Amino acid sequence: MNYKPKIQxxxxxxxxxxxxxxxxxxxPLLQRAITLAKVTGCxxxxxxxxxxxxxxxxxxxxxxxxxRKRRELTDKDATxxxxxxxxxxxxxxxxxxxxxWDSPRTDAILRKTAQARPDxxxxxxxxxxxxxxxTTNTDWELARRxxxxxxxxxxxxxxxxxxxxxxxxxxxxxxxxxxxxDYDLLRVAGLxxxxxxxxxxxxxxxxxxxxxxxxxxxxxxxxxxxxxxDQNNKPRDQRIKQHTGSVKALAQYFDIPKDNVHIxxxxxxxxxxxxxxxxxxxMIVMGASDISRFERVIxxxxxxxxxxxxxxxxxxxRERDLSRVPDATKSPVYGIPKxxxxxxxxxxxxxxxxxxxxxxLSEISVELRKRILQAWESDIRAEMTDENEGGAARExxxxxxxxxxxxxxxxxxxxxxxxxxxxxxxxxxx
Numbered sequence: 109m110n111y112k113p114k115i116q117x118x119x120x121x122x123x124x125x126x127x128x129x130x131x132x133x134x135x136p137l138l139q140r141a142i143t144l145a146k147v148t149g150c151x152x153x154x155x156x157x158x159x160x161x162x163x164x165x166x167x168x169x170x171x172x173x174x175x176r177k178r179r180e181l182t183d184k185d186a187t188x189x190x191x192x193x194x195x196x197x198x199x200x201x202x203x204x205x206x207x208x209w210d211s212p213r214t215d216a217i218l219r220k221t222a223q224a225r226p227d228x229x230x231x232x233x234x235x236x237x238x239x240x241x242x243t244t245n246t247d248w249e250l251a252r253r254x255x256x257x258x259x260x261x262x263x264x265x266x267x268x269x270x271x272x273x274x275x276x277x278x279x280x281x282x283x284x285x286x287x288x289x290d291y292d293l294l295r296v297a298g299l300x301x302x303x304x305x306x307x308x309x310x311x312x313x314x315x316x317x318x319x320x321x322x323x324x325x326x327x328x329x330x331x332x333x334x335x336x337x338d339q340n341n342k343p344r345d346q347r348i349k350q351h352t353g354s355v356k357a358l359a360q361y362f363d364i365p366k367d368n369v370h371i372x373x374x375x376x377x378x379x380x381x382x383x384x385x386x387x388x389x390x391m392i393v394m395g396a397s398d399i400s401r402f403e404r405v406i407x408x409x410x411x412x413x414x415x416x417x418x419x420x421x422x423x424x425x426r427e428r429d430l431s432r433v434p435d436a437t438k439s440p441v442y443g444i445p446k447x448x449x450x451x452x453x454x455x456x457x458x459x460x461x462x463x464x465x466x467x468x469l470s471e472i473s474v475e476l477r478k479r480i481l482q483a484w485e486s487d488i489r490a491e492m493t494d495e496n497e498g499g500a501a502r503e504x505x506x507x508x509x510x511x512x513x514x515x516x517x518x519x520x521x522x523x524x525x526x527x528x529x530x531x532x533x534x535x536x537x538x
Contacts, residue, residue, distance in 0.1 A: 113295050115150045119226035119256070121217055122156045126232075127188040129473035137232050137261040138192075140268070140421075144230075145201045147303045152196065153224055154205040156189055157216045158182045158443060164211065178209045178441045186443030187471045194449040194476075207443030214249045221255050233260035233415075233422065248412050251396045251424040257296065260415070260422040265390050268304040268421065272387060273297040274380050274394035274414075276312045276355050289395055293425045294362045297393045300423065308362070309387055311370045312355045313379030314348075348373075376410045381417040391421040446471065456484035463508065467515035474519050481519075485512050 120141045125131060145152050163177045186207040196203045210216035221229055234247055250258050275290040297308045352371050359369045370387075372379045384392055396411040415422055449472065452459040460466050466480050488509055 113227070113292075113299055115144065115148045115227045115299065117151045117153060117224065117226040118144055119221060119224050119229045120152055120154050121229065121231040122154055122189070122192075123232055124156075124185075127156055127185060127192065129188065129191070129471065129476075133195075136263050136265065137230060140259070140261050141230050142196065142199065142201060144303055145203070146199075148299075150202075150227070152201060152203040153226065154189060154192060154203065155217075155220055155224075156185055156205075156207045156443075157211075157213055158185050158207050158209045158441075159211045159213070175441070179443075182207050182209050182441050182443030183446060184443075184471060187446040187449075189443075190445035190447065190449045191472045191476055194453065197450055198453075209441035209443075214246045214253075217246070217250060218253060218255070226256050228257045228259055229254060230259045230261060233262045247415065251411050251415070251422075254424070254426050257426045258424045260424075262419060262421050264419060265421050268300060268306050268390045270309060270387055270389045271297050271300050271306050271391045271393060272309045272311050272380075272384050272389040272420075274313070274376065274392060274410075275310050275358060276314070276351070289425075290358060291361075293393055293395055294358065294364075296423065296425050298362055300391065300393070306390070307368065308364050309368045309370060309383075309389070310355065310359045310364060311372075311380060311383045312351075313372050313374055313376040314351055315373065315375065377413045377417075380410070380414050384418050384420060389418075389420050391423060392418060393423045393425060396424045396426065449476065452480055453483050455487075456480050457487065457508075463511040463515040464518075467518050474523055477519060478516065481512050481516055485509065488512075 118141060120137065122137075126135055126137065141152055144150060158178075158181055160178075160181060163174060163181070186205070189205045189207055193203050193205050206220070208216065208220070210219070217229070217231075229250070231247070231250070234245065247260055251260075273294055275293055276287075294308070294310065300306060301308045355371055356366055356369050359366065370383050372383065380392065380394070383389075392414065394411060394414065411424065447459060447469075453476075456466065460480070463481055463484060466477050466484075469477055
């Protein structure tokens with residue numbers, strides 16, 4: 109049965125701690141995005157929001173000075189992003205990136221999502237307490253307002269092995285137990301299952317109408333009272349049976365074993381976190397309606413308390429037509445990388461003036477600087493070998509080899525002394 113949705117583009121929102129030169133290469137967010145790209149063949153677009161309150165609206169600064177500082181900051185972060193992109197392209201992944209000065213953060217992500225039109229947005233999950241719908245934060249706003257489905261990656265989840273899909277969690281009329289939205293939700297869960305070789309567990313929380321207690325204030329024999337009580341319970345029992353049958357039929361449609369289906373009576377806010385913990389779920393897939401903060405106070409809500417109470421990845425399946433996107437900023441600033449790092453690895457001599465200049469780069473990691481120096485040395489030795497074997501005579505900069513050795517030694521010294529990859533090697537230009 110072909111039920112997997114098409115994923116052609118994923119927008120990956122990177123926080124500042126993930127674009128530093130010393131950032132962990134194995135961050136769960138990037139690893140999930142890499143796996144998704146390799147399995148589905150989708151394009152990744154890395155997106156970073158650059159913002160510094162100190163140069164946002166200072167009182168005593170000219171507009172051109174503010175623009176210069178903002179551009180310097182965005183260009184610097186774009187260079188950091190270029191290293192990540194170069195590494196991912198080396199793994200055969202179709203990837204691009206954008207660094208943009210924008211605020212507030214939530215609106216910036218929503219604007220970018222509306223412009224890029226990804227099939228899914230991926231972002232690090234942040235912990236937040238839920239207080240009766242009064243509080244709000246970027247994750248909750250994206251869950252309610254995003255034009256695309258949103259995947260919040262929890263750093264504490266290592267692998268996606270068990271996917272819990274919250275389906276049919278409302279008791280409307282008898283003919284509307286499961287909806288088209290539930291089918292869409294399980295299609296997305298099926299994509300995750302196939303991408304990560306996981307198991308899907310449909311979970312349903314329902315609230316059936318309570319029977320009227322006829323035993324109190326009713327005259328007649330005990331047998332007559334019991335008969336009336338049984339008659340009153342029949343509609344409730346029938347609805348529960350119908351409800352259970354509909355959810356299990358939905359699971360069967362997606363080839364999900366019936367033993368994986370969990371149906372509990374109770375409010376979804378309580379049932380979903382409880383079942384997630386008992387299953388040891390790594391991800392919860394659920395929907396979210398677009399409601400205002402006022403409506404969150406007066407109406408029962410599900411997505412925010414579930415996100416606050418669980419310690420899993422969360423994938424919120426959204427309908428694009430239900431999104432609310434803020435107006436675009438008047439003059440966004442886009443970062444431009446200082447170096448073409450993909451080309452720098454292929455042709456270091458055409459990118460940098462000297463090996464020591466490479467060693468002095470503070471914008472990129474020591475690991476990448478070593479790779480560039482290694483590529484530079486390999487190019488020179490290849491030219492020497494070619495000439496020795498009868499190739500055309502050429503000007504080979506033998507002295508550059510000595511500079512490469514010096515630059516490499518400086519990087520080794522720096523790592524031993526500081527270990528952060530960012531000390532500038534001033535006064536060492538030879």
